[in-house]
Amino acid sequence: MSPSSKPRSNKLLLVDADFRTSQRLAELLAEDGFEVEVVRDGAAAIARLSRAPMPGTLITELSVALADGSAIARYGRSLDPGLRVIVLTRHPNLLVASSFGGSAPAVLTKPLDYARLLDLLHDGGRGEAAVEAGALSLRP
């Protein structure tokens, strides 16, 4: 279950240095009913999290410029402990689940399987553990 009992906002904050690809992902997600903002680095992500309205989900690379994914997540969860975190990374083996300031994040390995991300977003927090386990085994 989601850590928060209130309905989750459909606002997503997407943090990735590859801006062109992030924009394309944002377009796909927008078509599927999400409201997506894209930032390129950790500083921009923290700046965005500082102001309302708070996104319901943070999708971030593990290694981003100026602050890594876990620091962004910790900051976001200090403002809203119910913030859902999805890590989208090329380095799944570097992830330390306990450093995200709350429940372990869901992990998706690049290249992203869009259908799996969509399932995860629609499934709320229920599918996170399974996705995480699958991603950490390094198997597609």
Added chain:
Amino acid sequence: MPTETRFQEIKRYVRLDEHDAELLREFGGRIAAELPRIAMQFYDRIREHEDAHAVLNGEEQIQRLQRSLVAWLSRVLGGKYDERYHEQTSVIGRVHVRIGLPQRYMLTAMALIRVELLRLADQLLGAQAGPTREAIVRILDLELAVMLEAYKDSFVERIEHAVKQERRALGTALAQAEQRYVSAVDLAGVIIVGLDRQGSVQLFNREAERVTSYARDEVLGRSFVEVLGLEENGHFRAKLANALAGQASNVELESSLRTRAGKLRDVVWSLSTNAESRDDSVVLLATGRDVTDERANAERSRQNERLAAIGTLAAGLAHEIRNPLNGAQLHVSFLERAIKRKSNDPDMLEATRVVGDEIKRLANLVTEFLDFARPKPPELKPTSLVKAMEHACGLVAETAKAANVELTCDVPSSDVEFPADPGKLTQVLLNLLNNAVEATGATGGGSVRLRGRRGPRQVFIDVEDNGPGLPGPDAPIFDAFYSTKEGGTGLGLAISHRIITDHRGTIDVSSQPGKTSFHIALPLDQSAGALV
């Protein structure tokens, strides 16, 4: 009464008569089909004992000896025990002496054969087995008696040789000095051989005995170069001749030497002339260091370092590849959706599906790279050699059949359990077997053999094929990204090498056109220390 030959005397002593001969002939005819099995069991047992195994020299020799054993058993049960028979048995005895087979192994091995033959006699003849059993016991005793004569002959010869040497040594004061030399150097950890002016061995220390397996009295007085089979390319001989003639005082050189069992060892020699020598007893000291294991270990260590460095590079590269793959994958998802929305053109949808599949294939390849670069340690558990081999053969059987390659799974006569990660071991065997099938399949009508045997402290697994062989003896086949196959990633053998070394085992290859063999050795006991 005519003079009795030694053989007739032994026959009379064990009371082997014509009736026994008849019984043995009949029994031999009935169990002929069982003989190859007995021979295989016999050599599988020998492999389990270190000293006995040490006199053997590779799988080919064992196969040959198994065939000889079948021939010997056929002769023993042939029913014709004449002087020719005696001579043939004597020859076998002399071979045992020559290869240095300890007598105790001959006696215990004969017991193994005796038990098998008696068991077969009981099975076939039941309550009537008595006379045949007695005949078996008599003929095997006769065999042992004749073979032991060869040991006696050798012993007498060695004693006579030693006595001759002793007399010669006692003849001069320098010989006594030499004796003191021997005592001083005997416990040194290097090979020390003293030579006279003719290049004959006059001093042979304990380390020399250990490395060569020759006893001191066997080599004293014999030519240094010939008895140790030092390389014949003339280079060693020439330098040795110079040193013996006093034309060079300190010479460093390398040579391979042949041990008593015929194995080659690499030795670095230092030849020092003995200026103090006033007669012919010792004019030159050859000090040698056996560097065979050291070099093999250094080569393995270099190989591991290379693999580790390449592994780190591969891991970094693989991770970086995931970013552009991610961009490509997302754009393909976007395109697919756009096509569905606008034209739903099946050709365009098929094209995007193909691109998507190719991206997934690349992603899988990246995952394989990471498996290689960041492998998980093996999860060891007791593993059956026979089951592991049969499983691997079963998985390759269809491929081999399709390629018209004859696949043989040559399992040991009794199973052995050893600590291994069964999944990873299967990965290695599949890799080697598939490579072998591909190599032989290309030429047509090839054959591939997977052989497993137990050694004293290891399990040996060989994969042999009769394909065209490797490009050259120095081909870096265990290096990552080295491949001779079109479309090969060059990771299969590198991963196999890593898996075997992670099991604290070794993997080597020998290759020539028409025969390539991969040899794997895995420890029976993981706590006994690494093999490498």
